[in-house]
Amino acid sequence: MLPQDAVVMKSALNTNVLVLNRLWQAVNICTARRALCLVFQGQAHVVHHKDNEFSTLDFKSWCDFSTQHPEETDAVSTISLKIRIPKVILLAFFDRLPRKEVKFTRHNIFERDKHQCQYCGRILDRRELNLDHVIPRDRNGTTTWENIVCSCIECNTRKGNRTPKEAHMRLLRTPRRPRWRPFLMISHTRQPDETWRRFLDPTLWDVELGEQLSAN
Numbered sequence: 607m608l609p610q611d612a613v614v615m616k617s618a619l620n621t622n623v624l625v626l627n628r629l630w631q632a633v634n635i636c637t638a639r640r641a642l643c644l645v646f647q648g649q650a651h652v653v654h655h656k657d658n659e660f661s662t663l664d665f666k667s668w669c670d671f672s673t674q675h676p677e678e679t680d681a682v683s684t685i686s687l688k689i690r691i692p693k694v695i696l697l698a699f700f701d702r703l704p705r706k707e708v709k710f711t712r713h714n715i716f717e718r719d720k721h722q723c724q725y726c727g728r729i730l731d732r733r734e735l736n737l738d739h740v741i742p743r744d745r746n747g748t749t750t751w752e753n754i755v756c757s758c759i760e761c762n763t764r765k766g767n768r769t770p771k772e773a774h775m776r777l778l779r780t781p782r783r784p785r786w787r788p789f790l791m792i793s794h795t796r797q798p799d800e801t802w803r804r805f806l807d808p809t810l811w812d813v814e815l816g817e818q819l820s821a822n
């Protein structure tokens with residue numbers, strides 16, 4: 607193996623792989639290295655997507671599949687085998703959803719509001735957006751999920767220190783604590799892989815948690 611092969615292999619092994627629980631719900635993202643380990647240990651299967659059908663393959667089947675389809679480039683090679691990098695894996699045993707709280711952060715508010723000014727509806731770059739207290743702070747407006755929205759600088763300036771009603775401005779939607787878990791954010795921050803998209807469909811994703819998420 608040439609040194610540059612090692613570099614390629616290393617980066618291939620760091621590719622992101624979507625992890626599904628036993629119920630086919632997306633629960634995490636891990637590196638290809640970790641994914642292949644889990645598949646090798648029999649703790650997960652590779653999910654293969656072809657012609658709108660999904661099949662699951664164990665390590666041996668995945669190795670065979672990789673050998674039969676050598677034209678693909680997203681593979682890592684060892685002396686004895688060539689194995690493709692999976693895009694999605696399905697855990698064999700884990701059937702829970704992770705209990706991750708959505709933290710009340712600037713970043714997460716932008717994600718919740720999809721970088722869209724909640725007054726005029728424009729979708730803008732983060733630099734052109736502010737966070738607005740719907741009820742102004744000095745009018746006892748709280749710094750919470752329910753009172754903070756993404757706003758463009760113009761709307762923010764126009765609204766000034768007034769309530770939306772006073773400023774004759776309407777919110778596109780009532781701000782709420784997000785129901786999603788943090789890894790859903792990958793669907794907004796980068797283009798998900800075609801195979802991932804199936805599992806990241808927001809309608810499939812929007813599972814209400816039985817517990818209240820705390821804003822800290």
Ligand SMILES: [Zn+2]
Pocket residue numbers: 723724725726727728757758759760761762
């Ligand atoms: Zn605006």
